[in-house]
Amino acid sequence: MHRYIWLVPLLPLVGAAINGLLGRKFRFSERLVSAVAVGSVALAFLISVAAVVNYGTTIWPKTYVTSDDGAFKYTWIPGGATEITEGLQERAEGETTKKASDEAGRVARERGTKPGEAVVVGVTHAPVRRGQGSVLDVEWSYQLDPLSSVFMLIVTGVGLCIFVFATGYMHGDRGFYRFFSYLGLFMFSMLILVMGSNFMMMFVGWEGVGLCSYLLIGYYFDRKEAGDASRKAFITNRVGDFGFALAVFGVIATFGTTQYTSVMSQASAFPIEIIGQWGIMSWIALGLFVGACGKSAQIPLYVWLPDAMAGPTPVSALIHAATMVTAGLYMLTRTNVIFQHSQAMMLVVAIIGALTALFAATIGITQNDIKKVLAYSTVSQLGFMFLACGVGAFVIGIFHVMTHAFFKALMFLGAGSVIHAMHHEQDMRRMGGLRKYMPKTYWTFFAGWLAICGVIPFAGFWSKDEILWNAASTEYFHSGWLLWLIATIAATCTAFYMTRLMALTFWGRERFLEVRAGGQADEAHAAAYDEGKAVHVAIDPSVADRPHHGPEERVGVAHVLEAEAVGEAEATDTRGHDVHDHHDPHEPAGHGQHPHGSVVPHESPPSMWVPLAVLAVLATVGGFVGISPAFAGGQHVGGRLNIVNWLDPVIWNPATGRFGKETSAEVTALEERNKSVAGREAVRQEGSREAPLPTESGEGHAEPPLPYGDTGFNLAHAVQGVLGGSHAAAEWFFIVVSLLAAGLGMGLGYLFYIRKPELPDLWAARLSSLYRASFNKYWIDELYGALFTRRTMDAARAVNAVDSKGIDGAVNGAAWLTRQLSRFTGATDRLVVDGAVNGVAGFIKLLMSPLLRAAQTGVAANYALVMILGLVAAVGLYFGKDILAAITGAR
């Protein structure tokens, strides 16, 4: 089945093409569009599962590339460099010949050799310099290895859930076919990104997902903030892509190929650059990291992700939580050889990751828009993943990608369900008590909440705990404990703001029945409304993420008047955002008759809560694929089904300089075994991969030291020493600490928002400067605006000034000069040339006209006379001499 993985990206593309190209023309019904989109993704998912199962049982741990056995291969960019090198060869030969003759001439001159005598000279052959990248052939083929298989499953599996959800969420939208076309195109690009076998294909996918992200953020393109957000995302990503492109050039220049397998095997032979050394590997890693920062929303390029929430909620779930933003993690892990060759870049990745985690988490605490909270939470969780990669635990980073995909997609979809039920209200201050109204959404969301907070045994716990442990025990650089501390604080913040989100949304009073302010999540407007300065009508009904319902939708004033006409009770106090969802058959009949005229939320249809349920199950049990060794007798149990063992073959081990975690002794043992047991089949044996892994041996720590020098104080080792040298005990210590951190965050959240609801305001006032900083997102947008956006505008204005004054001035000046010159020549022409011509004509006229006029008498006889005279003259001229001679001769 693994031979057919080329179908996996193709199917969503076909689905997208059908929907996008034919959907409008043939007015596809929503059912048809849904069937095409969901069907194509479901098929892709099934093929992925079959392919991965097949791969896992037969080929793993080796890498399978479709061009290897001819399953799918296409030379995408043929490097026509063969001719060039041939030319070089000839040129070199020519140069050598010339050199030889020159040398011979010189020698002959020096020795005074007579002509005809032979001179023997030795000339070193000029070497043909073949550029290292001169035979670059880029092929289009797919790679199936432990890493891409994990991503394939995440992308198609979580994607399938979100596709199904979107069919319910986008119901009634005018651009239904367009939405699913974009979404399918995104799936295609993302699958190209994770399944491609070389950097160029990754780049294609990278740009493709960027484009689709742009299209989908700006899906409601008639709204200014959606357009702004999409452009912001696109431009911010360009900054990152610039670095990525440079890194790819670096890869091509250094390794002469873009094929992962070749690059990685070459790269592992490069010397390691410790801090203080900065070589090509560090440069490439830096470029890749800049790209990853842009795509995965890390400091300093994270600003686009919160704004990207202007897109429809399924988009936020799929692209901006589960898949696209983890592309950076995919790239980091894919190129972990290169990163591990640069100690400085590992440190940078870890620091940026930890800072992003904390920074975004603190912002998330104070946001009121439910999607904004989730967006900052996503940025924060991505920071955790980067931290994991930075401290060398790439596998754990991918593990967190997976669990995060489950619970964050779940929470985004849950938020979408809430927003849908609340008629496109996104402000959590106008929610509350929704548990009663939408139990299915609540309980699934509950699972996601426990998962992200890191409560045992939900999925988030396993991955986050491993990240913290790896940060504390890292041997890649100094001060891992500081990163651990930052990450732990961030984890506490995460638990706190997620509890706050739960409390504000699902628990407590039903504030949507009380708050009279309108449906726009807009502070200033709400305040003005309270003071009676602004009437709440949905003049701009498109603030929230809200599907279009067509021109017949009843919004704002018109709706109020209409309702009054039919005597509806809600007319007096209609909330502006209250768009009637005519499409929803599950809407309670009592809708509209509430004393406050507000809407009563309702549970979402099955197409929306079934995906939620699936994701909730995954968020609950998904973590067991990476169960901590501390729980399992110090081993990564489960064989290749454990994600740590599964991904191990793609991770380079700096201690041994090979891929995989085996220590040198184990490698030697393995090799011997391979020699003794016939062929490579032994490698495939389960047992050989289950060779004792480094974390297993509690005491003695059999793992050889990493080649990054002495890294000084190590928190994990210190704790291990205090706890009597037991490795497992140290791990347990950190597990307890992280659980305590989660408990602290959740307890604080409960205290603040359930037990004593007056506390938030109190503390906000007490820490007002901090609160304002967090609430205003540390003014980073304003800072960037002042530093970059406005500077860019200034530069543009300066360029414009130069253009309009300088260049246009030169052009216009030249034109002016030409005009003046033409005036002068025009005058010259008129006066001198025409004057001369006219003067001559006038002179002739004056002189000749009386003569000629006199000749024309009009009397025929006169003309006849002239004729005769002319005849006589002619005859005289021709025969005059003869006549004269005749006369004289006769005489």
Next chain:
Amino acid sequence: MILLWQDSALGRMSEGIQHPDLSKFLVIGALLFSIGVAGVLVRRNIIVIFMSIELILNAANLNFIAFSRYLQETGNVNAVAGQVFTVFIIVVAAAEAAIGLGLVIALYRNRGTVFVDKIDLLKW
């Protein structure tokens, strides 16, 4: 005897009358032509000018005939082109006279005169 007579001046004269020399015809033709030209140039009456033109044409006819005869005399018995041409010219002259007189009558009706110095329409 005959030979003598022929040699005598009188004989030459009678011979000349009997078989006049070509030059005599040409001289007469030239005279006729000159008279015609003079008539065309000096006369005012358009009808007289017509008649003068006839003189010019007939001068030409005379020359044609003379040359034709001369050629026949000198051996080329088939040289009749000049005589044929003369017949043509007479026909054309007759046609011309008919049209011309018609024009003259129309002119007279319009202008009340046949004097060419009064008819200076060519000036315009």
